Amino acid sequence: VNALRSASAQSAASTALRAMSTGSNDMKVAVLGGAGGIGQPLSMLMKISHPPAHVSEVAVYDLAHAKGVAADLSHIDTPSSCHGYVGNEELGAALTGSKIVIIPAGVPRKPGMTRDDLFNTNASIVKSLAEACAKYCPEACIAIISNPVNSTVPIAAEALKKAGVYDPRKLFGVTTLDVVRARTFIGQNKGFDPQSINVPVIGGHAGGTILPLLSRVEPSCSFSDEDRDALTDRIQNGGTEVVQAKAGAGSATLSMAWAGAQFAFSLIRALKGEKGIVECAMVESDVTECQYFSTPIELGVNGIERNLGLGELSDYEKHKLDTEVIPELKASIEKGINSWMAQV
Ligand code: NAD
Numbered sequence: 001v002n003a004l005r006s007a008s009a010q011s012a013a014s015t016a017l018r019a020m021s022t023g024s025n026d027m028k029v030a031v032l033g034g035a036g037g038i039g040q041p042l043s044m045l046m047k048i049s050h051p052p053a054h055v056s057e058v059a060v061y062d063l064a065h066a067k068g069v070a071a072d073l074s075h076i077d078t079p080s081s082c083h084g085y086v087g088n089e090e091l092g093a094a095l096t097g098s099k100i101v102i103i104p105a106g107v108p109r110k111p112g113m114t115r116d117d118l119f120n121t122n123a124s125i126v127k128s129l130a131e132a133c134a135k136y137c138p139e140a141c142i143a144i145i146s147n148p149v150n151s152t153v154p155i156a157a158e159a160l161k162k163a164g165v166y167d168p169r170k171l172f173g174v175t176t177l178d179v180v181r182a183r184t185f186i187g188q189n190k191g192f193d194p195q196s197i198n199v200p201v202i203g204g205h206a207g208g209t210i211l212p213l214l215s216r217v218e219p220s221c222s223f224s225d226e227d228r229d230a231l232t233d234r235i236q237n238g239g240t241e242v243v244q245a246k247a248g249a250g251s252a253t254l255s256m257a258w259a260g261a262q263f264a265f266s267l268i269r270a271l272k273g274e275k276g277i278v279e280c281a282m283v284e285s286d287v288t289e290c291q292y293f294s295t296p297i298e299l300g301v302n303g304i305e306r307n308l309g310l311g312e313l314s315d316y317e318k319h320k321l322d323t324e325v326i327p328e329l330k331a332s333i334e335k336g337i338n339s340w341m342a343q344v
């Protein structure tokens, strides 16, 4: 009897495994810049994903080394397949069939630099990769990690518009690391498990454009003015804290991979039909005068289901929104769009 049970369990497991790695659970995710500091651990998190956010195929694309990364990952004993693609001539194969494209391609900061200092190099990388997405996977959801996110998202949108495939429900600037940091630092301040904390972080992804809504932390709690200021400042400058600690060896990679994976897993679950999934992300928006803005977004089978908007803000948050977030973010968005206009 035990032998029979075990055989039938094995057969059920192999059927489930086949279903996971074939069409019935088809979820190809491409990571562009997949051999980089973020790309490698992010690709690994995609490879070890499991239901309800299972990735059936991971495509690791980079200008070099992607095949080695993929060969390495492909030995991990999980049901996903993993392939590496190198160079422009293999980009089409990497993208074809992808439901989600995650883009951490580009250069990171060194101490003393702002994210905007990366603009000249990363703008053209994101532009060309968005053009390739338009060509090879026009219906994919695209998640941009490459900095400066405040400008690279508008650039990707313009590239997709030019190709006639722009769907505002499917383009996201990844700001999840700001939420991850907010949870961590609030957890330390309050003695809460960071995973139990819900906190919206709105605006953009650079310094003063990052606005954590500490008045809306769940479980509900309050902060002294001193703690509120210190937490806001640390969340806004978390990226710089890591850049300085790495002392020239780049910026956040591991925490970013974790954050990018959390965002991707939420998106996968929503694309597969799960309801009520909410993540903050920088998307095309009409909730402020900024054309792209991060707020809590309800995700669905087509990407963005509903923008949940700003919600209620404290006077402190309203003041920061009006005097710091919106002016700086608007300028970065315009810079992205203008650079696009200058190139076409
Ligand atoms: P990295 O240098 O370690 O890796 C970047 C990878 O991109 C490299 O492997 C490089 O070969 C590849 N690349 C460059 N041009 C490419 C192209 N045209 N096509 C495909 N791949 C290309 O850098 P990293 O630490 O992984 O950071 C990548 C980017 O992510 C940086 O711009 C960084 O500022 C940004 N970042 C964003 C966040 C965020 O919260 N959104 C967090 C951390 C880092």
Ligand code: LMR
Pocket (backbone or CB within 6 Å): 108, 109, 115, 147, 177, 205, 238, 239, 240, 242, 243, 251, 252
């Ligand atoms: C971060 O927030 O860690 C990233 O945007 C990388 C950086 O340059 O700070």
